[in-house]
Amino acid sequence: MNNNNSNKPDLSFWQIWNMCFGFLGIQFGFALQNGNVSRIFQTLGADIDDIPILWVAAPLTGLIVQPIIGYWSDKTWGKLGRRRPFFLYGAILTTLSLFIMPNSPTLWVAAGMLWIMDASINVTMEPFRALVGDNLPKKQRATGYAMQSFFIGIGAVVASALPWMMANWFGIANTAPAGQIPDSVKYSFYFGAVILLVAVGWSILTTKEYSPEQLAAFNQQEEPASQSQPTANINFSKGGIIFSVLGLAVLALVSALNLEKELYLLAGGLVSFGVVQFIAAALQTKQLTSGGFYQVLNDVFTMxxxxxxxxxxxxxxxxxxxxxxxxxxxxxxxxxxxxxxxxxxxxxxxxxxxxxxxxxxxxxxxxxxxxxxxxxxxxxxxxxxxxxxxxxxxxxxxxxxxxxxxxxxxxxxxxxxxxxxxxxxxxxxxxxxxxxxxxxxxxxxxxxxxxxxxxxxxxxxxxxxxxxxxxxxxxxxxxxxxxxxxxxxxxxxxxxx
Missing domain, CATH: 1.20.1250.20 (MFS general substrate transporter like domains)
Incomplete structure (x- = not known):
């Protein structure tokens, strides 16, 4: 992309297709994870009551990883561009995770692999969302994100059915001795790993990115002044006290009234957000506000x-x-x-x-x-x-x-x-x-x-x-x-x- 005009040019249908095609592979990873990880956990000895706790890893990983990767990708520019390095590294890690996950020897290895796999998928996925905003003019962005939805739908249907297809179309065993993962699940993960790497690789090879200078020129034309970063003197200490007290109050009520144990998750979330704000307040006091942690939290409060x-x-x-x-x-x-x-x-x-x-x-x-x-x-x-x-x-x-x-x-x-x-x-x-x-x-x-x-x-x-x-x-x-x-x-x- 060497256009130096101030107006971001429209992309063709196939350019948008190529840019979004990697989402097909990403959805293979997500669908295989969502459809089979509980089965793997149970096979390795997890009780039904343990599964929700084991699954908490997935959303918490996204909560932590995505803003960090977004922050880094905003500040990256190299031979592969701004977002594509994260596509590549995330795809390689996810591919390795998909090969290892169904071969986990114990439950806790599988639980750890879920953390790694979900983090790796998030490393790849978040910059894909940002790339559409980088490369497309405003009038084409709905089309770009709809194209991602198309590939998500296709990937979810095929990947969700892979174990059934392996068993019924290719005669691969759908059962295994106690404590072992069936071959139909293993081969589904192997196939999904290959599709993910190929699909993401296709988007990397066929999609170019605008340089920081080109984006700056486009953005002067496209962005209203109201989008400039707001300034605010945020009282993180006050927020830390409020959320910590709320969390501890919920914790005390759950314990005293013997309420449902799921509410401990709510209490833990409130306290954790309070602690995060206390850390930001300490950085603010020491004037250490240039780091990624503080900047991301500041962006949360100045959306x-x-x-x-x-x-x-x-x-x-x-x-x-x-x-x-x-x-x-x-x-x-x-x-x-x-x-x-x-x-x-x-x-x-x-x-x-x-x-x-x-x-x-x-x-x-x-x-x-x-x-x-x-x-x-x-x-x-x-x-x-x-x-x-x-x-x-x-x-x-x-x-x-x-x-x-x-x-x-x-x-x-x-x-x-x-x-x-x-x-x-x-x-x-x-x-x-x-x-x-x-x-x-x-x-x-x-x-x-x-x-x-x-x-x-x-x-x-x-x-x-x-x-x-x-x-x-x-x-x-x-x-x-x-x-x-x-x-x-x-x-x-x-x-x-």
């Missing part, structure tokens, strides 16, 4: 107004998604198939059908990604996202109305549109609202509003169901529908530049 508004959209959207991912199996098996006995044919038939439903919404998301840029051109980013979130709310709410489980395939259309939209349009809106010099770090910080609702859902959803809905998981999907509607309302409040 542009539009980003703060989008944070609420993301929070409610992802709370809905985690409610769906956590409770759909138990909701469908109990409400539609009438069984909670995991050894019964009815339960296992229902669980298998949920797998088909999840594959379906990812497939519909890939199709939705083709439609979304057209919808955006007609009604704009905000109304398009609002419309898609409402479709998702209707899809989740219909689970409590539809009695015939075979008809549940139809709500997956609405959920697929919501999923594709969540993966694309908030990022398109964010990329036009933040300084390009901080695109990477703000994309990483934006991930907070994916992780926080996940941790909150893990902390309180079970409590809500037990105390207000007679422990009926179908109502978790109804809660998710309401949360989608709140996200749809919140997106209308976003002020775009």
């Amino acid at each position: 542009p107004e539009a980003m703060k508004q989008l944070a609420w959209v993301q929070f409610f959207s992802w709370f809905s998604l985690f409610a769906m991912w956590i409770y759909t199996t138990s909701a469908v098996t109990g409400f539609h198939y009438g069984s909670s006995d995991t050894s019964s044919p009815a339960y296992n038939n229902g669980a298998d059908w949920v797998g088909i439903l999840f594959a379906a919404y990812n497939g519909f998301a890939a199709l939705a990604a083709i439609c979304i840029p057209i919808i955006v051109k007609r009604i704009g980013l905000k109304l398009a996202h609002c419309f898609n979130l409402i479709l998702g709310a209707l899809g989740l709410a219909s689970f409590i109305v539809i009695k015939d489980p075979t008809l549940l395939i139809w709500p997956m259309i609405g959920i697929g549109f919501a999923w594709a939209s969540i993966l694309s349009l908030p990022y398109a809106m964010l990329s036009t609202s933040v300084p390009s010099s901080k695109m990477g770090v703000y994309m990483g910080i934006f991930n907070f509003f994916i992780v926080i609702p996940q941790l909150l859902a893990a902390s309180i959803l079970g409590l809500i169901l037990r105390h207000f809905f007679e422990n009926q998981p179908i109502y978790a999907l109804l809660i998710g529908a309401v949360s989608f509607l709140l996200a749809a309302v919140a997106v209308l409040r976003v002020k775009q530049s």
Whole structure:
């Protein structure tokens, strides 16, 4: 890219395709992780009650890694460019992790590999989000993020089905002696590792990046003065006291009243955020404010107004998604198939059908990604996202109305549109609202509003169901529908530049 004009040029369809193709490989890694890690944990001896704690590694890793990688990638420029070095290093580490994970000899090795694998995927993924903002003019960013959603949908469908394909198409064993991972899972991870490295490598080889000088020239033309970094005298000590006291109060209540142990996660999160602010206050006092830790935390508190508004959209959207991912199996098996006995044919038939439903919404998301840029051109980013979130709310709410489980395939259309939209349009809106010099770090910080609702859902959803809905998981999907509607309302409040 050697264009020296002040206006960032449009990219062709195939240039956008090549730039986003690496996301196909990234989704192979995520889908294999999401679909098989619990199976690996159980095979290596984990109790059902231990699995949520073991899985906490994944969101916490993203919470820590993404803003750090974003901060570093904003300040990187070398032979491979600004973002592509992180694509390469992350892809190599993820590939190695995918080969090692299914060969873990013990449960704790597998748990450690989950940390490493998730961190490696995040090293690759976050700069991909920022690259779209770097390379595309504002009018093409919705298309760029929709293209990423397309590859996410395709990758999720294929990678989720890989163990079944290995067993049924290629005759690879789907069972193994106690304590050993089946070959169908191992070969799925090996195949996914190769696809990830090839897909990310393709984007590295076929995509160029603008130099810092070119980006500076483009940004003078594109960015309003209101996007300049705000200055603020942040009282980190006060924030540290408030969050630490809140966390300790929750901890004391949980202990004194013998409340659900999941609330310890909420208490720990509040205290941890308080401690982080105390560290920032100490750095502030010593005038050691030039380091990455302080700069990232400062950026959290000085987010542009539009980003703060989008944070609420993301929070409610992802709370809905985690409610769906956590409770759909138990909701469908109990409400539609009438069984909670995991050894019964009815339960296992229902669980298998949920797998088909999840594959379906990812497939519909890939199709939705083709439609979304057209919808955006007609009604704009905000109304398009609002419309898609409402479709998702209707899809989740219909689970409590539809009695015939075979008809549940139809709500997956609405959920697929919501999923594709969540993966694309908030990022398109964010990329036009933040300084390009901080695109990477703000994309990483934006991930907070994916992780926080996940941790909150893990902390309180079970409590809500037990105390207000007679422990009926179908109502978790109804809660998710309401949360989608709140996200749809919140997106209308976003002020775009």
